[in-house]
Amino acid sequence: MSKCSTPPPPLLVAHETGGVKELEAIAPIKDWALEDTRVYDFGQNVAGYPRITVSGAPWAKVIIDFGEVLAQDGSWDNRNYRRARATLTYTLAGQGTEIWWPVFTFQGYRYARVRIEGRPHFRISCRSPQALCPMWRADSNEASTR
Incomplete structure (x- = not known):
């Protein structure tokens, strides 16, 4: 006859590398209107996150899409992300x-496209994003052969 036993509790282990920290803030080098959106070009591919300053009506949604390249005609094109979702939404x-x-x-991106969801009567002011992309990197210079 076999006995039932209780397994030991799981062991929680601290992360063994340094944290991620903000290195620098990068302002867009240019921006332009594209249909009902505004596109910001940061001049280089970066790993970072957007920081926006915005005002508007309650429940208005600011949607930020990310891309690494544009189509040859300059239109928005992030098909190289395949099925990866590269969109953030903020509700005011x-x-x-x-x-x-x-x-x-x-995110990893060069371009950020900012748009407002639906409802054209929502008046939203999104100032040129102050350094829409603070960069991040692992705070570690270690290399491993594992």
Whole structure:
């Protein structure tokens, strides 16, 4: 007859590398209107996150899409991401100027396209994103052969 036993509790182990830290903020080198959106070009591919300053009506949504290249005619094209979702959405509280950035993610991109979801009567002011892309890197210079 076999006995049932209780397995030992799982062991929680601390992360063994340094954290990720903000290195620098990069401002867009140019921006332009594209249909009902605004596209920001950061001049280089980066790994980072957007930081926006925005104001508008409550419940208005600011949607930011990311891309690494544009189509030959300059139109938006992020097909090289295949099925990867490269979109962030922020819903405004509608209480004056709001500064927002994502907390648990970062993206790889050169271009950021900012648009407002639906409802053209929403008036939203999105100032040229102040350094829309702070860069990140692992805080470690170690190499491994494992």
